[in-house]
Amino acid sequence: MPLLRSGLLPLFALLCLGSLLVGARELAWADILSLSDDAWLTLTASRLPRLAALVLTGVGLAVCGVVLQQIVRNKFVEPATSGGLDAAKLGILVALTLAPEAGTTVRMLYALAFCLAASLLFVAIIRRVRARSTVLVPVIGLMYGGVLSAIAEFYAFQHNILQSMQGWLLGDFSRIVQGNYEILYLVLPIVALTYAYAHRFTLLGMGEGMATSLGLNYQATVLLGLLLVATTVSATVITAGAIPFVGLVIPNLVAVRSGDHLARTLPMVALGGACLLLACDILGRLVAYPYEVPIGLTAGGVGGLLFLVLIVWRRR
Amino acid sequence: MRRAAGRKAIWAAVSAGLIALALTYLLLNAGMDFDYVIPKRLVRLGAMLLGGLCIAWSAIIFQTLTNNRILTPAVMGYEAVYLLLQSLLVLLLGTQSLALLGASGNFALSVASMLAYSWVLHRWLFRDGASNVYSLLLVGLVLTLVMGTFTQFVQFRTSPGEFSMLLGFTQASFNRAQPEQLLYACVIVAVVCAVGLRTLATLDVLALGRETAISLGVDYPRAVRLQLVLISTLVAVSTSLLGPTAFMGIFVANMAYALARSSRHRATLPMGCAIAIAIFIAAQLAVEHVFNYRTTVGILVNLVCGAYFLALVVRQRGAQ
Numbered sequence: 059m060p061l062l063r064s065g066l067l068p069l070f071a072l073l074c075l076g077s078l079l080v081g082a083r084e085l086a087w088a089d090i091l092s093l094s095d096d097a098w099l100t101l102t103a104s105r106l107p108r109l110a111a112l113v114l115t116g117v118g119l120a121v122c123g124v125v126l127q128q129i130v131r132n133k134f135v136e137p138a139t140s141g142g143l144d145a146a147k148l149g150i151l152v153a154l155t156l157a158p159e160a161g162t163t164v165r166m167l168y169a170l171a172f173c174l175a176a177s178l179l180f181v182a183i184i185r186r187v188r189a190r191s192t193v194l195v196p197v198i199g200l201m202y203g204g205v206l207s208a209i210a211e212f213y214a215f216q217h218n219i220l221q222s223m224q225g226w227l228l229g230d231f232s233r234i235v236q237g238n239y240e241i242l243y244l245v246l247p248i249v250a251l252t253y254a255y256a257h258r259f260t261l262l263g264m265g266e267g268m269a270t271s272l273g274l275n276y277q278a279t280v281l282l283g284l285l286l287v288a289t290t291v292s293a294t295v296i297t298a299g300a301i302p303f304v305g306l307v308i309p310n311l312v313a314v315r316s317g318d319h320l321a322r323t324l325p326m327v328a329l330g331g332a333c334l335l336l337a338c339d340i341l342g343r344l345v346a347y348p349y350e351v352p353i354g355l356t357a358g359g360v361g362g363l364l365f366l367v368l369i370v371w372r373r374r
Numbered sequence: 375m376r377r378a379a380g381r382k383a384i385w386a387a388v389s390a391g392l393i394a395l396a397l398t399y400l401l402l403n404a405g406m407d408f409d410y411v412i413p414k415r416l417v418r419l420g421a422m423l424l425g426g427l428c429i430a431w432s433a434i435i436f437q438t439l440t441n442n443r444i445l446t447p448a449v450m451g452y453e454a455v456y457l458l459l460q461s462l463l464v465l466l467l468g469t470q471s472l473a474l475l476g477a478s479g480n481f482a483l484s485v486a487s488m489l490a491y492s493w494v495l496h497r498w499l500f501r502d503g504a505s506n507v508y509s510l511l512l513v514g515l516v517l518t519l520v521m522g523t524f525t526q527f528v529q530f531r532t533s534p535g536e537f538s539m540l541l542g543f544t545q546a547s548f549n550r551a552q553p554e555q556l557l558y559a560c561v562i563v564a565v566v567c568a569v570g571l572r573t574l575a576t577l578d579v580l581a582l583g584r585e586t587a588i589s590l591g592v593d594y595p596r597a598v599r600l601q602l603v604l605i606s607t608l609v610a611v612s613t614s615l616l617g618p619t620a621f622m623g624i625f626v627a628n629m630a631y632a633l634a635r636s637s638r639h640r641a642t643l644p645m646g647c648a649i650a651i652a653i654f655i656a657a658q659l660a661v662e663h664v665f666n667y668r669t670t671v672g673i674l675v676n677l678v679c680g681a682y683f684l685a686l687v688v689r690q691r692g693a694q
Contacts, residue, residue, distance in 0.1 A: 187687065197512055201683055204676060204680050205680040209677065302519065354523070358519065359520060359524065
């Protein structure tokens, strides 16, 4: 089992423990063991939900990245480099202006619809661009995302919500408390489904001709994959905000170690995503202690630098 | 003969359109107020003229050097370097950085850092050949994203006043140019153009590719180095005058090739400048009079030019 050999499990446990103990409010083991109400409240109402949200988001985004990479057949693609993230933002924005009273579920449905449409369009564009240079695909994706976010900014500027949009769309887990993150549990069935279909997604990565001749319904599988991706992205954007690069760095690192056989590597990808997010979150909580730096910034910085290293390294 | 006549007609139309746009911008709803409104607008118009010239000139030269029509110095990381420098200055020195360096000191530092970046670019691009252009483009784009998070991080470490100063650097606008800054920029651009105009013939030869240029007697490394220096200076001027403009250069350069109907730089460069200036004036007019300041020039330009870029990539690649 590559998962056991990879040493990810102890790292994950350690990070979870760290995430529970680090924070503006001192939390001592003695208080928890002596069942002090105050300490238990901090733990159950804030720390545990935050841990759960972090792990779920990390797992979801990393798995999302893998699925998208198999569909597009390009290692440099993930929601942030294919316009998916920007489309989800645009969807939330439209939901906020069209139906201001609607709840989280309606907003998520808008985000889902926009994200799915944008991903379908992106896949269509990439299929049209036949001469695939490996790095041209993410370049197109980033430009595409730029146009989508320019539309969002244009729209937000018209409705005078540009500033607040930039505030609440930056990935941030500090507002997560019991009761407002539960929609993230959607990630669990999605990951289970991805795992069940892992073999088919592996086949997708071999190209349309090969996949079809091996008996795969190509169109349906692509659609299913994009639907899974769009659901995860919209659920995470709506609870935590935009977190770039997680779905890109982790799958690449795992693929370098253990190859592309998804049924074997998916647990490592999931756990790796969770570990990266936990580490970025702890970093964000410590850099300006007792204040917090939003995880969108730490993940963007750490992930972006790792991505740059990957580009330079893959060129060799 | 007919081609030449057609070219002349296009030129006449473009210059007439440009003059009409400039006059509309100056006089629309100004109420002939020569004391306040029109001088203010003249300063902005000056910024647009200089900025448009810089963007078009640097984009066209850069595309000639890299022999690729979907690149511009702005997205290749030059702007990211500029923003990194500005946020580092604010982070390390605070608001004193302005007083300490002054506008011209800051400008000199920007040009120097972009020249250093040019040197790295030069080694990477021209050592291994054109296949790496896209990796470099990707690096530039990711660098821009990372810079974005970095400037936001600086926000957490600085006071609101310092941050608003930094924010001024990160958004495209014509309102920040001061008359004396315009004067400096004008002198620098004049020098660059004087040098650039003397090398127009060399540029035409460079466009034929490295081997051909060398066999035609051009000192290739030296010529490329000179042009990269010109590009860094122009990008530094335009970014410090207007802020980042990202895709604008691609759009301008490609329109210029189409309208000039010639690949001689004597024709394409002035055409590109005219188009860039016209776009700026039109966008500013739209912002001031159509959208009533409810959008910004940067957003409009990104929207139009980004969409054009996508169309260009899809069409070009699909046709192969």
